[in-house]
Amino acid sequence: MHTTSRRTFLALTGLSALAVAGCGTASGSGVRNTRTLRYQGSAGAVSPAELAAALGHLEDLELKWVGNTISGPxxxxxxxxxxxxxxxxxNGAVVKLAARKAPIKAVVSYYGTDKDTFNGFYVTEDSPIRSPRDLLGKKVGMNTLGAHHEAMLDIYLKQHGLSRAESERVERIVIPPVNTEQSLRRGQIEVGVLGGILRDKALDAGGVRKLFSDYDLRGAFSAGTYVFTERFIEQNPETVRTFVTGVGKALDWSRTTPRDEVVARLTEIVEKRGRNESTDPLKYWRSYGVSAPGGRIAAKELTVWNDWLSDRGDVKPGQADIDELYTNEFNDAATKGR
Incomplete structure (x- = not known):
């Protein structure tokens, strides 16, 4: 997850739909079955798409890096x-963008939550917070509002019987992930969301305990998807098929290959691409969190966020057509069909 305010989140998803509706030209290069795909990356990380390219699963497709993204939206x-x-x-951002009538389609999952890769809501060891109701009036630090972490908090509170009005009494504070542990230990917040390397380092230092995690709430699930515009898919179906199938194969490889071997390959990829990045975070890599074979998308992975956004009033019921929002048609790495 990336840092952006809820206002930025809503603005981005709304503006993108206007851009698409206004110009009607969001079709990539416009060349049928193009062999070059432009994309944004993340510093010090290797996405499933980048791993697929390195493993040769994209065949003759070339990924063209155009810079690093600042957020999923x-x-x-x-x-x-x-x-x-x-x-x-x-996936909540994908649903929100589709609700604004942007002609996009999710084609393959690329990150998620499992027993090894999850985001936990942590308190200090001596904190009096033990239950959902203890969170009323407390500050919860997270990297983004209106996205995954806030959704998990709302789901946690709702599952334990707190009303929407009560849930709103829990204060959500945007804090950069690198500052979350420090803010928690200093008492600037009562709860902090930690995942990955930041979670592991905090636990190694001691003095914090988990209140709950997204894995505790929902088990293993895919949380994010890659999307293309419908027009790009129509003009480049075989390119999309090669990409989606390759990403699916890379995800399966990462899940079935010994962790040390995966980390070594990811480290090699970062070192070879020459972007002046640190490979230290890769030492803490555990998984992409995608347990579905080939990154296959399940409807429930979109409907859960659609329901959450509807509860918040961010989208109207039925505003996003989930059945039309995703497809597994191009995924030859997984069982075909919806």
Missing amino acids: QDIQSAASGQTDFGGAF
Whole structure:
């Protein structure tokens, strides 16, 4: 997840739809079955798409890096407006963009939550917070509002019987992930969301305990998808098929290959691409969190966020057609069909 305010999140998803509706040209290069896909990356990380390219699963497709993304919503806006050919984001952002009538389609999952890769809501060891109701009036620090972490908090509170009015009494604070642990230990917030390397380092230091995690709430699930515009798919179906199948194969490889071997390959990829990045975070890599074979998309992975956005009033019931929002048609790495 990336840092952006809820206002930025809503603005990006709304503006991207206007851009697509206004110009109607969000089709990538416009060449049928193009062999070059423009995309945005992340510093010090290797996406499933980049791994697929390194493993040779994209065949003769070339990924053209055009810079690093600042957030998931920004990444899919870039794809929707034709600045890149594909983008990836939290499924709630995908639903929100589709609700604004942007003609996008999710084609393969690329990150998620499992027993090894999850985001936890942590308190200090001596904190009096033990239950959902203890959160009333407390500050919860997270990297983004209106996205995955806030959704998990709302779901946690709702599952334990708190009303919407009570839930709103829990204060959500935007804090950069690198500052979350420090803010928690200093008492600037009572709860902090930690994942990945930041979670592991905090636990190694001691003095914090988990209140709950997204894995505790929902088990293993895919949380984000890659999207193309419908027009790009129509003009480049075989390119999309090669890309989606390749990403699916890379995800399966990462899940079935010994972790040390995966980390070594990811480290090699970062070192070879020459972007002046640190490979240190890769030492803490555990998984992409995608357990579905080939990154296959399940409807429930979109409907859960659609329901959450509807509860918040961010989208109207039925505003996003989930059945039309995703497809597994191009995924030859997984069982075909919806």
